[in-house]
Amino acid sequence: MKVRDILRLKGQALYTITPEHSLADAAQVMADNDIGSLVVIAHGRVVGILTFREVIQATVRNGGSFAGLSVYRSMDPGPLICTLETELDEVRRMMIGRHARYLPVIDSQQLMGVISFYDVAKTVVDSQNFENQMLKAYIRDWPEEGADAPAAP
DSSP states (O other): OBHHHHHHHHOOOOOEEOTTSBHHHHHHHHHHHTOSEEEEEETTEEEEEEEHHHHHHHHHHTTTOOTTOBHHHHSBSSOOOBOTTOBHHHHHHHHHHHTOSEEEEEETTEEEEEEEHHHHHHHHHHHHHHHHHHHHHHHHTOOOTTTTSOOOO
């Protein structure tokens, strides 16, 4: 399975923000849309990612206040990314290796979507459930011994 398959099931909703926005604006967008990340875009290109982790860290460093904080000063400027063709197993290794909960998906320098650790886990569980159902159906429909044998003359 590839990232393309996850995005097809998930849908194409994208939430972005610019580096010039305030951290308070970003937190409001995240809260309003019940999302955990925003891809940071400047001049049509991905320049970073802002997750609830960066929001909390920046706020704590600023004495518990959003005052004066920008997305640029708070974002992760070097997020892990993947492509539509990245295999699911590779995505899992990447996310676990860097403790990343969100990966922007880039194709030909264009943002195609974001996949989350939840999306990956859900895809794995759904795939396992489907395989389980298929195996149960196969066992249930197993021919009885001798059922395929030709009839005696």
